[in-house]
Amino acid sequence: MANEIIEKLVRGRLDQNVYVIEERIKKIAEVGVEDDNAVEIFDNIEMALRKExxxxxxxxxxxxxxxxxxxxxxxxxxxxxxxxxxxxxxxxxxxxxxxxxxxxxxxxxxxxxxxxxxxxxxxxxxxxxxxxxxxxxxxxxxxxxxxxxxxxxxxxxxxxxxxxxxxxxxxxxxxxxxxxxxxxxxxxxxxxxxxxxxxxxxxxxxxxxxxxxxxxxxxxxxxxxxxxxxxxxxxxxxxxxxxxxxxxxxxxxxxxxxxxxxxxxxxxxxxxxxxxxxxxxxxxxxxxxxxxxxxxxxxxxxxxxxxxxxxxxxxxxxxxxxxEYEKNEPEKLNEKMRKIDSKKEEEPNLDKFAELQKTLHLLDGNNLEEFDEVDHDMEKVNRGLEKFREITKENLEKTEA
Missing domain, CATH: 3.40.50.300 (P-loop containing nucleotide triphosphate hydrolases)
Incomplete structure (x- = not known):
């Protein structure tokens, strides 16, 4: 080991390899030494329970x-x-x-x-x-x-x-x-x-x-x-x-x-x-x-x-x-609402019937996490629901006839 240290000194690599030498010295020093840092559960209770x-x-x-x-x-x-x-x-x-x-x-x-x-x-x-x-x-x-x-x-x-x-x-x-x-x-x-x-x-x-x-x-x-x-x-x-x-x-x-x-x-x-x-x-x-x-x-x-x-x-x-933060953050919700409204203005020919179906599903399931994907103007939603019910009623009447 001494020769190895000398060799590393000669090559100028001691700093890079100091950990190797340190670990080997530790292992040599620990030979025959019992390393037992176990603690008996009731030993020095005050030490374990001190506030700081x-x-x-x-x-x-x-x-x-x-x-x-x-x-x-x-x-x-x-x-x-x-x-x-x-x-x-x-x-x-x-x-x-x-x-x-x-x-x-x-x-x-x-x-x-x-x-x-x-x-x-x-x-x-x-x-x-x-x-x-x-x-x-x-x-x-x-x-x-x-x-x-x-x-x-x-x-x-x-x-x-x-x-x-x-x-x-x-x-x-x-x-x-x-x-x-x-x-x-x-x-x-x-x-x-x-x-x-x-x-x-x-x-x-x-x-x-x-x-x-x-x-x-x-x-x-x-x-x-x-x-x-x-x-x-x-x-x-x-x-x-x-x-x-x-x-x-x-x-x-x-x-x-x-x-x-x-x-x-x-x-x-x-x-x-x-x-x-x-x-x-x-x-x-x-x-x-x-x-x-x-x-x-x-x-x-x-x-x-x-x-x-x-x-x-x-x-x-x-x-x-x-x-709770993710659910209640109002600015985050408002931003999503603005994006949704903007998207709807760009796509006026959306399938309103499918959207209303999704709205009903979300409301029935009380799935608030997905609710930010539909229109958050409750007046519009309510009007949409009424329209949806009318369409559904008309379809049922036609089916019965």
Missing amino acids: FREPISTGIKVIDEVTGGGLGKGEIGVVLAPTGAGKSTILTQFANNAYNQGKNVLQLIFEDTADQIRRKHFAIWSGIPLSQMDDDNDKVIEIIRKRETEFKKELNNKLIVKRFSQETTTLPMIKDYILRYQKKHGVIFDLVILDYIDCVNSHKNGGDANADELTIIKSFEAMAAELNIPCWTAIQTNRSGIEAELIYAHNMGGNIKRAQKTHFLMSIARTQDQKLHNLATLQVLKARFAKDGYVFPDCIFNNDTLEIRATTDLLKTKSSQK
Whole structure:
């Protein structure tokens, strides 16, 4: 083994293979050691039942904190599912910023953005000055940030570290190795890790099967969170079906959908073109091992320029669920009605008799989910029903005659 390490050093490939060496050293160290972390059910009851056993770190988004019981807890991983350009970096930066404001040591790992681009996002949050105006208000931003820096160092003295990795060769074991080395060198223990985002990470096994490799990566991410005993956030990009979708589900996930099974908390960001224009988004809770899922928060403030993210309605308090949202959303219904009316104007020769038959069927079955496909003007419907009954009566009379 020593010869192998020396060989890798000579070839300059130690960083890429450090995980192999680490795993082999662990296996050697564990020889003859009984690894029994089983717990007797009644052992230290108080420890299991303490109120803050998860020790969650707030996201800064009220409705998400309410759903998660205060945020992600120790050893938990949270995933944000969103299409390209929806705001993955925005929400992950918000999570990092809010944790730092709470006095936590935060490591924000990035791939696509530069460190300065991410720092500007943090400065936008603290200064209240949008990214688009920073160049014009440069002196003002510097003044505000310098003041905040002094306050943070005086009151908290914690760290927010932004580290950029290459998309070409980075693996989870390499990331974990960096974290351990940084903590040892600087005497800092990270409370939260933000990985922006996991699709940019390569598999350390690299078996040639993309789906298997993606599953290996998320498993390694989960293992890292458990080993470091800290919450870890990341994001996954949707496939093309998620672009401008009104709601995003797990099946919209790009790549291996089994990755959703490994998460403790999975949420999605959906943004139609109209929502983007108005700085809005729909947040949805898809999975929560430690809480109830299925919540939908429509038309949240979601501004990539100011990094403000805030729910405009509190569905949690009214116990509204995804199904109720889809059924009761009036604007969605109105839009469908407008499309139906427009279609009818374009096609004046529709078979009215068949349409009235469908209307009767829908009304008799009380099938409200399909009702948006017919005319919603009740006066027209009632007149149509009367006409239908007259036609039916005439047909019956002719048949009897």
